[in-house]
Amino acid sequence: MTFLWVVSLASLAAASPVSLPKLSYRAVAQLDQAAFEEAQQPDPTATKAFASTLIKTADDRCLFVDELSGDFRANLTPIQIAQCGSTQGQEWDIITNGKHNNAPNSIIIVSTLTNACFNFDPRRAPGNQALLFSCGGRADGGGDVTDSQLFPFNGGAGPLSLSPENDEDICFTVSDSVIDVAPCRAGDLSQLFTFGDSLSLQPNETSIGTTTTTAALTTPLTTTSTTLSQETTSAPASQQTTATFVTSSVAAVETANPTEAVPVSGAGGVLQPTAAAESNQRDDSATRAFSSVSIQSPDGRCLFVDPTAGDFRENLIPVSLVTCAGTPNEKFDIVTTGKHNNAENSALIVSSLMNGCISFDGRRDAGDTVNIFSCGGRADGTGETNSGQLVPFTGGTKLTLAPESERNATCIVAGNNRLDSESCTGDSSQVFTIAS
Numbered sequence: 001m002t003f004l005w006v007v008s009l010a011s012l013a014a015a016s017p018v019s020l021p022k023l024s025y026r027a028v029a030q031l032d033q034a035a036f037e038e039a040q041q042p043d044p045t046a047t048k049a050f051a052s053t054l055i056k057t058a059d060d061r062c063l064f065v066d067e068l069s070g071d072f073r074a075n076l077t078p079i080q081i082a083q084c085g086s087t088q089g090q091e092w093d094i095i096t097n098g099k100h101n102n103a104p105n106s107i108i109i110v111s112t113l114t115n116a117c118f119n120f121d122p123r124r125a126p127g128n129q130a131l132l133f134s135c136g137g138r139a140d141g142g143g144d145v146t147d148s149q150l151f152p153f154n155g156g157a158g159p160l161s162l163s164p165e166n167d168e169d170i171c172f173t174v175s176d177s178v179i180d181v182a183p184c185r186a187g188d189l190s191q192l193f194t195f196g197d198s199l200s201l202q203p204n205e206t207s208i209g210t211t212t213t214t215a216a217l218t219t220p221l222t223t224t225s226t227t228l229s230q231e232t233t234s235a236p237a238s239q240q241t242t243a244t245f246v247t248s249s250v251a252a253v254e255t256a257n258p259t260e261a262v263p264v265s266g267a268g269g270v271l272q273p274t275a276a277a278e279s280n281q282r283d284d285s286a287t288r289a290f291s292s293v294s295i296q297s298p299d300g301r302c303l304f305v306d307p308t309a310g311d312f313r314e315n316l317i318p319v320s321l322v323t324c325a326g327t328p329n330e331k332f333d334i335v336t337t338g339k340h341n342n343a344e345n346s347a348l349i350v351s352s353l354m355n356g357c358i359s360f361d362g363r364r365d366a367g368d369t370v371n372i373f374s375c376g377g378r379a380d381g382t383g384e385t386n387s388g389q390l391v392p393f394t395g396g397t398k399l400t401l402a403p404e405s406e407r408n409a410t411c412i413v414a415g416n417n418r419l420d421s422e423s424c425t426g427d428s429s430q431v432f433t434i435a436s
């Protein structure tokens with residue numbers, strides 16, 4: 001993932017779609033302390049996914065606020081960008097629930113210096129719409145919840161885009177030394193941010209209701225090291241970097257879907273066939289664009305599912321990458337409509353062998369964000385539709401596995417010997433192929 005970020009950083013400033021005049025943001029000599037304290041009150045009831053964390057841009061700078069850059073209440077302060085550690089006001093709370101956030105799977109972003117919230121106001125002049133404002137949306141601090149301050153969030157430190165819920169086509173965007181807004185674009189590094197240098201105050205529950213367990217890869221391996229040279233193109237087509245990286249070639253060994261109790265490796269214990277069948281039911285009402293096909297990674301390896309590599313329900317199975325051999329473990333259905341897919345131009349990638357879905361969950365540990373999980377996103381099989389399992393699909397045999405939960409900012413990619421995730425680059429290095 002590091003190389004993908006580095007490839008595009010040189011063009012980040014040039015690629016930014018917004019250009020602001022050089023402004024002096026300090027607007028008041030001092031705050032009206034009483035009015036400030038009334039308008040910007042901390043919420044002691046808040047649940048924080050991250051506390052006093054940095055928010056970093058793709059080029060490793062940090063967002064900050066100058067409390068004197070707005071009005072007398074510290075409202076309307078711009079969100080500025082500087083080298084990390086070079087200014088005050090660089091710490092933020094990421095709040096998932098509280099007085100000013102009652103929306104599931106959403107966050108508000110609050111300055112620990114001023115207690116004001118990220119806010120998008122399209123009524124303001126262009127170049128001055130992304131600012132900090134009193135949480136709840138009233139200048140005097142009397143507001144409750146406003147969707148101009150809510151941003152979708154499915155857990156994890158990113159990279160992620162920040163798209164306000166009052167206009168989901170708009171993303172907060174780096175523009176020189178300040179944050180502005182622009183239309184959201186897949187893989188645009190100027191629209192990707194990470195929360196860093198802080199641990200979560202409270203453990204996040206995953207969006208699919210499981211504890212974090214790193215699943216071991218138990219497919220018998222015959223490994224040889226293969227060096228691949230891949231050309232990746234950053235935003236300006238003229239700037240190209242050739243990167244060399246190493247993957248593994250793993251031989252596929254067919255593993256049947258068990259019908260009796262057998263040991264499982266992902267969480268230990270024993271597979272329970274009745275529970276697995278309940279969790280992973282075939283949807284006979286589904287429309288399948290393709291049935292029982294192989295899916296090849298950009299380097300020609302095939303996706304592979306070992307039903308014994310997860311938990312007792314056949315959830316949390318890593319998706320391995322193997323030398324293609326045509327085994328049943330390598331077969332998938334591409335489902336465009338059905339019980340677990342009600343979204344247009346989207347698809348589920350379903351194991352033909354055991355009926356689980358390829359799922360992305362950014363709250364899981366790095367390297368373990370992509371697994372097979374019960375379609376619909378509930379461990380017991382009762383879920384309906386889960387956006388972490390939906391990927392864009394309009395036909396054809398090429399797939400970019402960009403989970404809709406991540407708004408095209410994160411892509412499922414070929415890792416060493418299993419699927420992983422990283423920032424979308426928009427090039428062929430992240431395109432999979434449907435094969436017979």
